[in-house]
Amino acid sequence: QSALTQPASVSGSPGQSITISCTGTSSDVGSYNLVSWYQQHPGKAPKLMIYEGSKRPSGVSNRFSGSKSGNTASLTISGLQAEDEADYYCCSYAGSSPVFGGGTKLTVL
Amino acid sequence: EVQLVETGGGLIQPGGSLRLSCAASGFTVSSNYMSWVRQAPGKGLEWVSVIYSGGSTYYADSVKGRFTISRDNSKNTLYLQMNSLRAEDTAVYYCARVGLGDYVYYFDYWGQGTLVTVSS
Numbered sequence: 001q002s003a004l005t006q007p008a009s010v011s012g013s014p015g016q017s018i019t020i021s022c023t024g025t026s027s028d029v030g031s032y033n034l035v036s037w038y039q040q041h042p043g044k045a046p047k048l049m050i051y052e053g054s055k056r057p058s059g060v061s062n063r064f065s066g067s068k069s070g071n072t073a074s075l076t077i078s079g080l081q082a083e084d085e086a087d088y089y090c091c092s093y094a095g096s097s098p099v100f101g102g103g104t105k106l107t108v109l
Numbered sequence: 110e111v112q113l114v115e116t117g118g119g120l121i122q123p124g125g126s127l128r129l130s131c132a133a134s135g136f137t138v139s140s141n142y143m144s145w146v147r148q149a150p151g152k153g154l155e156w157v158s159v160i161y162s163g164g165s166t167y168y169a170d171s172v173k174g175r176f177t178i179s180r181d182n183s184k185n186t187l188y189l190q191m192n193s194l195r196a197e198d199t200a201v202y203y204c205a206r207v208g209l210g211d212y213v214y215y216f217d218y219w220g221q222g223t224l225v226t227v228s229s
Binding site: 003032034035036038048052089091092093096097098099100101102103 | 146153154155156159167169203208212213214215216217219220221222
């Protein structure tokens with residue numbers, strides 16, 4: 001399967017909201033509500049932020065939310081904080097194996 | 110507390126073999142689906158392999174036939190045997206616990222990663 005498509009970078013000021021898109025196909029994102037999102041700080045392991053499209057694991061701030069429309073999933077971060085600056089990856093079930101997005105670098109201005 | 114600790118990475122020549130280990134604590138490896146995910150330097154995440162609680166195994170096309178995932182229930186440890194290594198296998202390798210459910214699409218706990226460098 002081909003990697004899911006994410007913007008290379010997004011930016012926002014503290015307190016603002018940003019949205020990161022994750023575009024797949026009818027074989028992955030479009031067919032299943034099985035999308036997860038990860039936050040990765042430099043030199044660290046990824047951290048699960050969203051699963052099953054919009055569910056948050058225990059301990060993840062409610063400033064993080066997920067949604068899906070057609071073949072595109074989205075991660076929205078509201079009330080941006082400096083510590084949100086990181087790389088973000090989406091991942092979708094694709095019928096036989098998971099497929100990741102290429103990643104998006106979030107810069108907090 | 111759930112913990113995953115990978116070991117076994119290092120510098121290896123093309124064509125060589127390496128075995129990665131992932132020692133788990135706080136849960137039972139054999140009762141969960143477990144995966145390996147890798148990340149080439151400066152690149153994104155790539156799923157490598159999964160072992161189901163029942164023992165079935167699956168691989169990404171890029172490693173099929175060269176890598177083998179396994180586990181030792183007595184040691185609560187996951188392994189990745191990597192043979193016929195290529196330069197493009199150079200990456201940080203993470204072991205990760207697959208989230209609950211029948212589908213492999215989210216990973217709720219990750220190890221710190223171990224770096225594998227394939228170079229002459």
